[in-house]
Amino acid sequence: MEQLARGVLSGERRTIARAISKVEDRRPGYQALLSALYRHTGRARCIGITGASGTGKSTLVTQLARAYRERGDHVAIIGVDPSSPYSGGALLGDRIRMRALAGDSGVFIRSMATRDAVGGLAQATSGVIQILDAAGYRVILIETAGAGQDEVEIARTAHTAVVVEAPGLGDDIQAIKVGLIEIADVLVVNKADREGADQAVHVLQDMLALSEAPWKPPVCKTIALDGTGVDDLVAAIASHQAYLQAGPGERQERVRVRRELERLIQDELHVQFLDSLPSGQLDDVVTRVAARDLAPYEALAELGL
Amino acid sequence: MEQLARGVLSGERRTIARAISKVEDRRPGYQALLSALYRHTGRARCIGITGASGTGKSTLVTQLARAYRERGDHVAIIGVDPSSPYSGGALLGDRIRMRALAGDSGVFIRSMATRDAVGGLAQATSGVIQILDAAGYRVILIETAGAGQDEVEIARTAHTAVVVEAPGLGDDIQAIKVGLIEIADVLVVNKADREGADQAVHVLQDMLALSEAPWKPPVCKTIALDGTGVDDLVAAIASHQAYLQAGPGERQERVRVRRELERLIQDELHVQFLDSLPSGQLDDVVTRVAARDLAPYEALAELGL
Numbered sequence: 001m002e003q004l005a006r007g008v009l010s011g012e013r014r015t016i017a018r019a020i021s022k023v024e025d026r027r028p029g030y031q032a033l034l035s036a037l038y039r040h041t042g043r044a045r046c047i048g049i050t051g052a053s054g055t056g057k058s059t060l061v062t063q064l065a066r067a068y069r070e071r072g073d074h075v076a077i078i079g080v081d082p083s084s085p086y087s088g089g090a091l092l093g094d095r096i097r098m099r100a101l102a103g104d105s106g107v108f109i110r111s112m113a114t115r116d117a118v119g120g121l122a123q124a125t126s127g128v129i130q131i132l133d134a135a136g137y138r139v140i141l142i143e144t145a146g147a148g149q150d151e152v153e154i155a156r157t158a159h160t161a162v163v164v165e166a167p168g169l170g171d172d173i174q175a176i177k178v179g180l181i182e183i184a185d186v187l188v189v190n191k192a193d194r195e196g197a198d199q200a201v202h203v204l205q206d207m208l209a210l211s212e213a214p215w216k217p218p219v220c221k222t223i224a225l226d227g228t229g230v231d232d233l234v235a236a237i238a239s240h241q242a243y244l245q246a247g248p249g250e251r252q253e254r255v256r257v258r259r260e261l262e263r264l265i266q267d268e269l270h271v272q273f274l275d276s277l278p279s280g281q282l283d284d285v286v287t288r289v290a291a292r293d294l295a296p297y298e299a300l301a302e303l304g305l
Numbered sequence: 306m307e308q309l310a311r312g313v314l315s316g317e318r319r320t321i322a323r324a325i326s327k328v329e330d331r332r333p334g335y336q337a338l339l340s341a342l343y344r345h346t347g348r349a350r351c352i353g354i355t356g357a358s359g360t361g362k363s364t365l366v367t368q369l370a371r372a373y374r375e376r377g378d379h380v381a382i383i384g385v386d387p388s389s390p391y392s393g394g395a396l397l398g399d400r401i402r403m404r405a406l407a408g409d410s411g412v413f414i415r416s417m418a419t420r421d422a423v424g425g426l427a428q429a430t431s432g433v434i435q436i437l438d439a440a441g442y443r444v445i446l447i448e449t450a451g452a453g454q455d456e457v458e459i460a461r462t463a464h465t466a467v468v469v470e471a472p473g474l475g476d477d478i479q480a481i482k483v484g485l486i487e488i489a490d491v492l493v494v495n496k497a498d499r500e501g502a503d504q505a506v507h508v509l510q511d512m513l514a515l516s517e518a519p520w521k522p523p524v525c526k527t528i529a530l531d532g533t534g535v536d537d538l539v540a541a542i543a544s545h546q547a548y549l550q551a552g553p554g555e556r557q558e559r560v561r562v563r564r565e566l567e568r569l570i571q572d573e574l575h576v577q578f579l580d581s582l583p584s585g586q587l588d589d590v591v592t593r594v595a596a597r598d599l600a601p602y603e604a605l606a607e608l609g610l
Contacts, residue, residue, distance in 0.1 A: 031602040038600035250595075257595045261587075262575070264601055268610045269574040270567070282566075290555075290562045295343035296569055297336040305573045 005036040008135050013108065016135050020110060023127035034127055037134035044076075044133035045241060048158030050144045050180060055166040056190045059224035060233075061143045065101055067234050068139045076137035077101075078128055079111035080121065080144045080154055108137060122153045123267070126260055129157075155183055157256060159249070160240045162186045162233075165204065167196035181207060184217050185240045188233060192221035215243055277303070310341040313440050318413065321440050325415060328432040339432055342439035349381075349438035350546060353463030355449045355485060361495045362469040364529035365538075366448045370406055372539050373444045381442035382406075383433060384416035385426065385449045385459055413442060427458045428572070431565055434462075460488055462561060464554070465545045467491045467538075470509065472501035486512060489522050490545045493538060497526035520548055582608065 004022070007015030023030045049064070051057045058079075065075045101107050110132075112125060125142065132140050144154050155161045163184035168191075181187070181204070189200045204219050218236040222229035244252060274282070285302060288294040294302070309327070312320030328335045354369070356362045363384075370380045406412050415437075417430060430447065437445055449459050460466045468489035473496075486492070486509070494505045509524050523541040527534035549557060579587070590607060593599040599607070 035600035035602050038603075039597050042597050253595045254591055257601075258587075258591045260601055261591065261594065261604055264605055265578065265608070265610065266571055266575050268605055269578055270571050272610070273570065273574055282563075286559055286563045286566065289566065290558045292344050292347050295340035296562075296565060297340050298343075299566055300569055300573055303570070305570065305577070 002036075004033055008037060008131055009040060011136050013105075016108065016131060017110070019131050020128050023131065024112070024124050030127070034130055037130055040134040041130050042133065044129070044138055044140045045160070046129060046133075046140045046142060046158040047237060048142045048144060048155035048161045049164060050152075050155040050161065050183075051164030051166075051188075051190075053145065055164045056224045057143060057164040060164060060188065060190055060222060060230075061141050062098060062101060063222075063224050063227050063230045064141060064233065065107060065139075066227075067230050069101075069104060069106055071234075073139045074106045074108075074137045075139045075141065076108040076132040076135075077110070078125065078132070078140065078142045079109070080125060080142060108132065108135075120263070120267075122157065123260075123263055125154050126157060152180070152183060155180075157259075159244060159252070160185045160237050162188060162237065164188045164190050165200055166191040167194045167200045185215065186233070186236045187217050187219045188222055189219065190222050190224050192229065193223050197221060214248070215240065307341075309338055313342060313436055314345055316441050318410075321413065321436060322415070324436050325433050328436065329417070329429050335432070339435055342435055345439040346435050347438065349434070349443055349445045350465070351434060351438075351445045351447060351463040352542060353447045353449065353460035353466045354469060355457075355460040355466065356469030356471075356493075356495075358450065360469045360471040361529045362448060365469060365493065365495055365527060365535075366446050367403060367406060368527075368529050368532050368535045369446055369538065370412060370444075371532075372535050374406075374409060374411055376539075378444045379411045379413075379442045380444045380446065381413040381437040381440075382415070383430065383437070383445065383447045384414070385430060385447060413437060413440075425568070425572075427462065428565075428568055430459050431462060457485070457488060460485075462564075464549060464557070465490045465542050467493060467542065469493045469495050470505055471496040472499045472505045490520065491538070491541045492522050492524045493527055494524065495527050495529050497534065498528050502526060519553070520545065 004015060004019055008019050019033060021027075022033060047064070049057055049061050061077060065077055068075045098109070102109055110128065112121065112128070129140055129142070142154060142158055144152075155163075161183050163180045163186075165188065167189065187204050187208075189197050189204070191197070201219050201221060208217055208219070218239070220229055220233045220236050222233055224230070241249075281303070285294065285299045289296055289299050309320060309324055313324050324338060326332075327338060352369070354362055354366050366382060370382055373380045403414070407414055415433065417426060417433070434445055434447070447459060447463055449457075460468075466488050468485045468491075470493065472494065492509050492513075494502050494509070496502070506524050506526060513522055513524070523544070525534055525538045525541050527538055529535070546554075586608070590599065590604045594601055594604050
């Protein structure tokens, strides 16, 4: 384990990959590994990129990675979207762009292996971020699909949440949009060469005008396919990070840590409690509740809660 | 409290509404109320109706409610979709249809007040279902938007999960679709008069052909606006319910009860644990974890876990 931690800290790519698998699968010693690395974390900027499929966010992530590389940063990409190019569901153009990036030793790309991660996707992603942070990646891009609660939770874990829209996707995803915009630190209208792009920008600006939050999310226009607007997006992200560093970042970090601890606490309490029950007691209680002989809250009392 | 439970059991509409609010808000005594009612539950058939917005599922829910009323059942509708007509986001036509239903004393309509329900939407919805079941509503229709994890969890809580599609919504919601189809007991292609309806049916049938589950979800075509196909949908739901009653329903009920108990256990353990901590200890631990002086798993050990 010592050796594994040392390998991660010195940035050995194969060791990093092994460490990530260990944490994802919760193999023995993963907690000690994360504890050993934790003191070396906290230097990476985590940027969540989320949006419905069809918005071109994977292409945008690739362009962002390239832009940060040009600035000299080591960049890690975590794909948490089953349809993202990192997990095989890619269009040909995406795959070609990804391959160009993947040949760069300053870029580490990883897709989260499964939506059924033991203990939840958010918890697994948090561990993977810690490994990449300790390994020296200063920019960590986390791409999520934005549809589920897990994905929103992950996007919220990032220091800066970028929400990607595109013109002409229709109203079907309106409900999703509203939920996502609430968590956005930076908004992007991608595919800005399409009809309706300016209108999409205005709609977003109108929605944002209602907010009384201290940070006003900038709205950027990009054409990820040819890189138009990507530098402006990088600048918008930097301005949010400057805002955080001037004070609010400390509070954000406490909120993030508290949420992660509460997740771990809940998980651990549950496991310990189930282990402590005499064999068969939960089954017996389930049978009686299913038969309406016992109400659920009465069952809690009977289980000693 | 006794009085509240008696009022619910005798089907007094205003008392039912008060009981629901009490459970939603977790006001003192809500657990005792649910425990008193629990023995009188288990007679309702719960039907979850889920799908993206734009599929016309609210109109379909209204038509289903009417169809069950014609068969003599008392029907309750629970709207868990912020864009559903029960919570104000309705189109005029929907509102007119809903008003016709709402005047019928055999129909009870309730929208879940908030997405930030204390203890989670799934738990609150479960309590509301128990109240309506105890109050004598034999058919409970639960409409969810299907985008988030909570909504999928709620749809899964129903005896029969109906997933609604419509032709021509585009591929943007493909990822959502796939997740929903996994939980479907009955599939509906609504707006079946639109171009592409038969193709949508075939795509769904092809997807279902891959499944090796013992129950093969039927695929129904409906035009909710004029009621076409609604009787076939009612028949498809009935055939799933006959399948459940022949055996698998018992196992389903045990799974449902176990999931609900585990949710309550987790919740209760967490609350009790936080109450048991000396004042300020969690804050102190959060501070040290945020400062990288303590790793999250070390923090658990320090908190006695």
